[in-house]
Every structure is written in C-alpha cells, then in structure tokens.
Amino acid sequence: MITAHSADASKTRRREALVLAVFGGLTILIGLLALVLVARLASAALHGVTGGAEGLLVTLPAALWGSIFIALGAVVLAIPLALACAATLTEHPRIHHVAVPALDGLANVPTVIYGVLALDLIAPLLVTWLPGTDMRSALAAMIVIAFLVVPLMTSLFDRVLGGVAPELRHAALALGATPWEVERMIVWPVVRPQLLAAVLLCLARALGETMIVTLVAGSVATVSLDPRRGAETLSSWSIELALGDITSGGPHMAAMAVAAICLFALVAATHFGAETWLRRSTPEPAR
Amino acid sequence: MIPAIVDQPRRLADRHRRSRRSRATRAVATGIASGVYIAFAAHLIVRGFGWLDLDFLTALPSRFADQTGIGAALTGSVMMIVPALLVAIPGGIIVAMYLEELAAPSRSTRILRHWMNLLATTPPVIHGIVGLLVATLDLGLGRSLAAGTLTLTALLLPRIAIRARGALAEVPAALRHHAWSLGASRWQTLRHHVIPAARRHLLAASTVAVGRTFGDAAPLVVLGGLIWVAASPAGPHDPVTALPLEVFGWATRPEVDFRQLAAAGATVLLALYTFIWALGWIWRGDDAKQGARR
Numbered sequence: 001m002i003t004a005h006s007a008d009a010s011k012t013r014r015r016e017a018l019v020l021a022v023f024g025g026l027t028i029l030i031g032l033l034a035l036v037l038v039a040r041l042a043s044a045a046l047h048g049v050t051g052g053a054e055g056l057l058v059t060l061p062a063a064l065w066g067s068i069f070i071a072l073g074a075v076v077l078a079i080p081l082a083l084a085c086a087a088t089l090t091e092h093p094r095i096h097h098v099a100v101p102a103l104d105g106l107a108n109v110p111t112v113i114y115g116v117l118a119l120d121l122i123a124p125l126l127v128t129w130l131p132g133t134d135m136r137s138a139l140a141a142m143i144v145i146a147f148l149v150v151p152l153m154t155s156l157f158d159r160v161l162g163g164v165a166p167e168l169r170h171a172a173l174a175l176g177a178t179p180w181e182v183e184r185m186i187v188w189p190v191v192r193p194q195l196l197a198a199v200l201l202c203l204a205r206a207l208g209e210t211m212i213v214t215l216v217a218g219s220v221a222t223v224s225l226d227p228r229r230g231a232e233t234l235s236s237w238s239i240e241l242a243l244g245d246i247t248s249g250g251p252h253m254a255a256m257a258v259a260a261i262c263l264f265a266l267v268a269a270t271h272f273g274a275e276t277w278l279r280r281s282t283p284e285p286a287r
Numbered sequence: 288m289i290p291a292i293v294d295q296p297r298r299l300a301d302r303h304r305r306s307r308r309s310r311a312t313r314a315v316a317t318g319i320a321s322g323v324y325i326a327f328a329a330h331l332i333v334r335g336f337g338w339l340d341l342d343f344l345t346a347l348p349s350r351f352a353d354q355t356g357i358g359a360a361l362t363g364s365v366m367m368i369v370p371a372l373l374v375a376i377p378g379g380i381i382v383a384m385y386l387e388e389l390a391a392p393s394r395s396t397r398i399l400r401h402w403m404n405l406l407a408t409t410p411p412v413i414h415g416i417v418g419l420l421v422a423t424l425d426l427g428l429g430r431s432l433a434a435g436t437l438t439l440t441a442l443l444l445p446r447i448a449i450r451a452r453g454a455l456a457e458v459p460a461a462l463r464h465h466a467w468s469l470g471a472s473r474w475q476t477l478r479h480h481v482i483p484a485a486r487r488h489l490l491a492a493s494t495v496a497v498g499r500t501f502g503d504a505a506p507l508v509v510l511g512g513l514i515w516v517a518a519s520p521a522g523p524h525d526p527v528t529a530l531p532l533e534v535f536g537w538a539t540r541p542e543v544d545f546r547q548l549a550a551a552g553a554t555v556l557l558a559l560y561t562f563i564w565a566l567g568w569i570w571r572g573d574d575a576k577q578g579a580r581r
Binding site for chain 2 (some may be wrong): 012013015016019020023024026027028030031034035037038040041044080081084085087088091101104105106108109110111112113114115116117119120121147150178179180181201204205207208209210211214215235238239242243253256257259260263264267268271272275
C-alpha cells in the first residue's frame with residue numbers, strides 16, 4: 001500500500017515536471033520569438049537610419065508629434081465621459097452584469113468601422129459646426145478615437161472604483177460628507193495612481209490607432225498645435241508607405257521600419273509607465 | 288482632505304444640492320455617451336442600407352466578387368483567421384496557464400508577464416510591418432494567405448493569453464487553497480479544479496479577441512496593400528483579400544458610391560463582430576444564476 005502510494009506520488013511529480021517544462025518552454029519560446037522579431041525590426045530600422053531612408057528628417061518628427069498630439073487630445077476628451085460612465089456604473093451595481101460584457105464588446109469593435117464613421121459622419125459635422133475646420137482634421141480623429149477609448153477607460157475606471165473598500169465610503173458618509181464629496185475628496189485621491197495607470201493604458205491604445213487617423217487625419221506632415229488642420233501620425237505614415245511601392249529592402253520599407261520602431265517605443269514607454277504606477281500603488285498579491 | 292470640507296462654510300443643503308446635481312450630470316453624460324454609440328450604428332446601417340441588397344448579399348456565398356461583392360473578402364477573412372485561431376487559442380491558453388498558475392514567482396516570470404502584456408497592447412500596424420518584413424520578404428512567402436495567417440496568429444495569441452489570464456484570475460483563490468491543502472499538485476489543481484471552473488470564461492475571453500482580430504484592417508493593409516483579388520485563394524501562396532481590407536479600400540475612394548459601399552461593408556463587419564461577441568456572452572452564461580464567483 002505504502003509502495004503503491006509512493007509510486008503514485010512519484011508519477012504525479014514526474015507528470016508535474018513534464019507539464020511545467022512543456023508549458024514553460026512553450027511560453028518562453030513564444031516570448032523569445034517575439035523578441036527576435038522586434039530585434040529584426042530594429043535592425044531594419046537601423047539599416048534605414050544609416051542608409052538614409054526617405055522622410056526621416058521631414059516626416060518623422062511631424063509624425064511623432066502628430067501621434068502624441070492626437071492621442072493626448074483623444075484621451076483628454078475621453079476622461080470626463082469615462083469618469084461619468086464609471087461613476088454611474090458604481091452607483092448602479094445591478095446593471096453590472098450587463099454593462100461589463102457590453103463595454104468589453106464595445107471596446108474591441110474593429111476600428112475600421114470607426115474609421116468609416118469618422119469619414120462619413122464626424123468630419124462633415126465638424127465642417128458645418130466649426131467653420132474653418134478642414135475636411136480632414138486632427139480634431140475629427142481625436143473625437144472618434146475618444147469614443148473608441150471611452151468603453152475601455154470606463155471598464156478600467158469601474159474596476160478601480162469598485163475595488164475601493166466600502167468601509168472608506170461608509171466612514172466618510174458617516175462623518176457627514178455628501179456622496180459627491182465622498183467621490184471627489186476621498187475616493188478619487190485614494191485611487192489616483194490606479195486611475196492614472198488606466199489613463200496611460202488608454203493612451204497606449206490611442207497611440208497605436210491606425211485606421212481612424214489614416215482615413216480622417218489627413219496626413220499633413222507639419223508640426224501644428226491647431227487641431228482643425230490635418231496631421232500625420234506614425235501609423236498613418238506607415239500605411240501610406242505601405243500603399244506605395246515596396247521592394248525588398250527599399251527606402252519605403254526602411255522608413256516603415258523606423259516608424260514602427262518609434263511607435264513601439266512610444267507604446268512600450270506608456271505601457272511600462274502604467275505598470276509602474278500600478279505596482280507602486282498596490283502591493284503584489286500573495287499567491 | 289477632510290479640512291477642505293470644514294474650511295468651506297457651505298450650508299448643508301447647498302452641499303447636498305450640489306451632490307444631486309453632479310449625480311444628474313453624470314447620468315446625463317452616460318446617457319449621451321450610450322446614445323452616441325447607438326447613433327453610430329444607426330448611421331452605418333442607414334447609409335449602407337441601399338447597398339445591402341440581394342446582389343450584395345447573394346455575392347456572399349457565391350465566391351464570385353465583382354467590385355460590389357464581398358464574397359471573396361469573406362472567404363479570405365475566414366481562411367486567414369481559422370488556422371490562426373486553431374494555433375492561437377490553445378497557444379494563448381497554455382501561455383496564460385503557465386504565467387498565471389504554474390510559473391514559480393520570480394523575477395524572470397515577472398518580466399515574461401510584462402513582455403506578454405506589452406505584446407498584447409502592441410498596435411496591430413506593427414504586426415503588419417513585422418509580417419511584411421519577416422513573412423513576406425525574409426521567408427519569401429510574398430503577399431499571400433500564408434503570410435496573412437502568420438501575422439494574424441502573432442496578433443491573436445498575446446491577446447488571447449492576456450484575456451485568458453483574466454479569466455483564470457477570476458477563479459476564487461480559495462478553490463486552489465482547498466485543493467493544495469488536500470495534497471494536490473499545482474497541475475492537478477489546475478486540471479481538475481481551476482479549468483472546470485473557468486472553462487466558460489476561457490471560451491468567452493477568446494471570442495472577443497477573435498472578433499477584434501478578424502476585423503483588424505491595419506496589419507492586412509500593410510501586408511497586402513490594396514490589391515484587388517477577384518477569387519478566393521486556392522492555396523497558401525495565393526493572394527488574398529479580407530473584409531476589413533475591402534472596407535478600408537472603399538473608404539479611401541472619393542466617390543459617394545464607394546463611401547456608401549464602405550458603410551455597407553462596415554455594417555456587415557459590425558454584424559459579424561456582434562455575432563461573435565454574442566457567442567461569447569452565451570458561453571459565459573449568467574454568473575448570477577450559477578452562484579457568485581467573486
């Protein structure tokens with residue numbers, strides 16, 4: 001009996017080790033493969049920089065500026081809306097089980113659909129309502145990206161606000177604060193790092209948005225603070241290069257690699273900023 | 288924070304009025320936001336409705352696409368996403384199981400988790416450019432079905448992994464603690480307790496990622512350009528077109544007809560996406576009925 005049991009235990013141990021090795025090996029392999037691909041992209045970009053890819057001095061700075069400008073504008077537009085929606089959600093916990101999957105669905109709608117809407121609906125509306133706006137403007141892209149980002153931001157905010165200990169709210173209410181004062185003076189300051197991390201995650205999403213800016217931002221490669229004019233972004237520049245003629249190792253390809261590596265660096269910096277804020281605000285959960 | 292309340296000698300009635308007003312403002316803002324999304328969908332449907340006729344719809348299964356059909360685009364999309372899905376769903380779930388349940392907590396595990404999260408947030412254009420660089424040029428696959436499938440796999444796997452991790456993390460920790468305290472190993476706990484509890488959520492998590500990747504136009508535009516493909520691919524080296532690609536191509540045209548076609552194509556894409564999302568919802572089921580999980 002005892003031998004049978006120990007044989008069983010050793011078999012379990014062996015299977016455990018096998019599963020761990022296979023799953024872990026596969027995961028590490030996938031991670032390394034991605035690293036190799038990024039390295040390949042970086043080498044192509046380096047090749048482009050030393051070989052003088054086209055548009056590096058003119059288009060690249062404008063595209064970098066346009067990416068950051070449009071993404072920041074979109075996120076700033078989205079924050080009040082998302083805060084309002086998240087606050088409404090926390091006030092009505094009964095609609096949660098419907099609202100959370102709905103928000104998840106809205107947050108992942110294919111962006112080419114938003115692109116068509118931007119071109120068809122938002123840009124003409126802006127031209128009539130805001131005289132002086134170009135048909136293709138950074139503002140139209142900002143507005144549509146803001147609506148693209150609101151569901152994601154709302155669900156992140158909702159998770160943050162819902163994670164606040166109810167005792168905190170109850171204590172503040174018991175001291176005589178009104179519900180609005182509780183949210184604004186107690187809850188928001190407490191979770192500010194997490195809220196900021198959520199905003200940064202949405203910024204990463206907005207930075208990488210491609211279809212909307214390609215269709216509606218107009219690809220005017222200038223550095224301008226006026227959102228009513230067109231703008232170029234890293235992603236729309238890549239698409240324009242891709243629609244041109246691409247030959248193996250040609251100047252287009254090298255410029256695309258440079259744009260891609262810049263965009264990757266921007267998104268990675270934003271993403272790690274978000275994760276750093278999160279780690280600073282919450283201790284790693286013990287498992 | 289508290290002194291701020293005390294310092295302002297505001298009457299209690301004023302403070303409560305203000306609280307009520309802010310609540311009303313938030314409710315109105317939420318209503319407007321939801322209304323905008325409904326208006327968006329309505330606009331698309333109205334604008335594309337004239338083109339969603341029998342020709343447009345009968346072209347779907349026929350595989351013969353003239354300029355106003357999406358038959359080839361639909362079959363192309365499906366032929367690209369299905370092999371990607373067959374690799375990426377098991378792969379993503381294995382990665383999630385390892386990172387969330389099996390890996391020993393260490394510095395390298397943490398770095399691997401951050402890396403996977405970053406891959407899932409990486410903009411899809413970058414996948415397209417890497418696909419063009421590696422699959423099309425380095426591997427010599429050309430602008431083909433195979434290159435598209437490889438790119439979509441790379442796009443889909445981290446997205447599924449991150450969502451599957453979320454689904455596993457929703458399983459209460461007490462379930463694992465009970466199994467461990469009875470002597471079950473980590474794999475036994477995962478295999479016999481965590482996976483059965485999370486199965487529906489794992490499936491549901493995958494569906495939204497699949498729907499989003501199915502509709503991603505950016506990587507395919509970079510990879511394939513806007514070449515017109517009149518037939519469905521017969522082999523992995525044939526050129527291929529996809530529904531989001533076709534929609535983008537129509538939207539870039541200046542003519543009104545093509546803009547309306549883009550709206551019609553976007554409506555079909557939205558309907559397909561909603562269908563995939565609804566599948567996820569059905570699989571997920573109603574947690575309230577089956578006992579609270581949190």
